[in-house]
Amino acid sequence: MLAAQRYNKILQILKQRHSITVTELSKILKASEATVRRDINVLHTKGVLIKIYGGAMSPESYLTTEEKVQIRETVNIKQKMIIAAQAVKLIKASDVVYIDAGTTTSLLIEQLQEKNATYVTNDASHAVKLMDLGFETIIIGGNMKSVTYAAVGALAVANVQRYNFTIGFFGTNGISLTAGFTTPTTEEAMIKEAAIRHCKKAYVLADSSKFGKITPVNFAVLNMASIITDKKPDDSYEKYNIILPD
Amino acid sequence: MLAAQRYNKILQILKQRHSITVTELSKILKASEATVRRDINVLHTKGVLIKIYGGAMSPESYLTTEEKVQIRETVNIKQKMIIAAQAVKLIKASDVVYIDAGTTTSLLIEQLQEKNATYVTNDASHAVKLMDLGFETIIIGGNMKSVTYAAVGALAVANVQRYNFTIGFFGTNGISLTAGFTTPTTEEAMIKEAAIRHCKKAYVLADSSKFGKITPVNFAVLNMASIITDKKPDDSYEKYNIILPD
DNA sequence: GAGCAATAAATCAAAGTCAATCAAAATAAA
């Protein structure tokens, strides 16, 4: 690929999404991270993008409050990466994979390997990422929620029920023996519940801090999904299927 | 093959795709790489293309330092901006607005003002933009198409039919008295057709270059939508509703 | 603020690309 072609592709991506990491670009452009860094340096010097630690941003969105967070969400990023790395190993060729909205699952997308699978998501920013990486993508439609870019509501629920997923990955805000998996809002819970019911095998990705937490709305009981986490939780969860990193 | 023939062929190729490698050209022109390099040098000196390491680019798509402000240097961008500016004025409070996929409509989103309207789109990158700008957003789900980030296919068509839009904005690849509004692919045409049928009022945004052009698949007859364009087309279009910038 | 992991820059070898040269082929002129 010509250098100039890479330049154009990078700028094109930054029109669609305000920021991108070096690692992601390296995958999309099929070039080494060293080359991507050199490209970013060139484009930064030309002033057509802003170089930031870990990646690049479009000049327009640079420094507009919350976008700065987008490049690297800080909380528990390490654990989430490890959890996501474990999760991607479970995806096999010809799987129909449901990917829930949220930051944890976003990290999963960045690490996806299996090209011969179909990926379905209700998160518009996930969808754009998946397309950029060249995966077969289906987006679930519906009313969008502001913070998460996720489609929710009755239509989203109806749509998700049309599919049968062979495997699904979900985020959660709380895991509790009494309350099961929970989220802060009814809307999110409804779409998650609908999706999880249509997965042959469901996995909840949760860093260890989520155990014992309860948020207002339940979306599944604990035995409906295996839990992929970074640290063994206390023994009371023993009877559930817990997956730890190798 | 005559040198002048090769020159023409090279320039013709660069009109279709922004860049090409020396190796590729050598195969296409059945000439040695040395010859291709000489050709590129000649054309570069004439200023009709830009020589880059490994190949050549069309001058438009090559970003020089001066152009740093003008990243948005796609074709007819100025007209498209003006057209989009005219279009946004038509949106009123409590409208349910359908926004078609594509670059023209992307410019429209950037200029949106009316916060008390609901925006519906089948383009994931549009959806992300709309959310970022704080608009009430609904995304149409379905299989995604790689270049445009647009949901297409049967499910997208079914979904779009659930809505009734008070106003809709569409892009097109061709406007013709005989063929009506046309696009290059059936998939795109189907979703456009379904959406346009559910708009109380539909507008096609098209710069003047689109008049008289025909691409393979029709998605609407001319009287189904008003056309917002930058220059008055020839009189044969007089009986249709043409909107020009103020 | 020290220690740690992640990211960036510097360095280097390998691969790829370029311009110069020259002989062969094609074209033009005699």
Place this chain on the structure above:
DNA sequence: TTTATTTTGATTGACTTTGATTTATTGCTC
């Protein structure tokens, strides 16, 4: 036809780009 001129393709060594490796820096956690 013969000779002069131009164009082409192959070869060479110089130069550029790339990816891997090493070294330095950054930002985060405690």
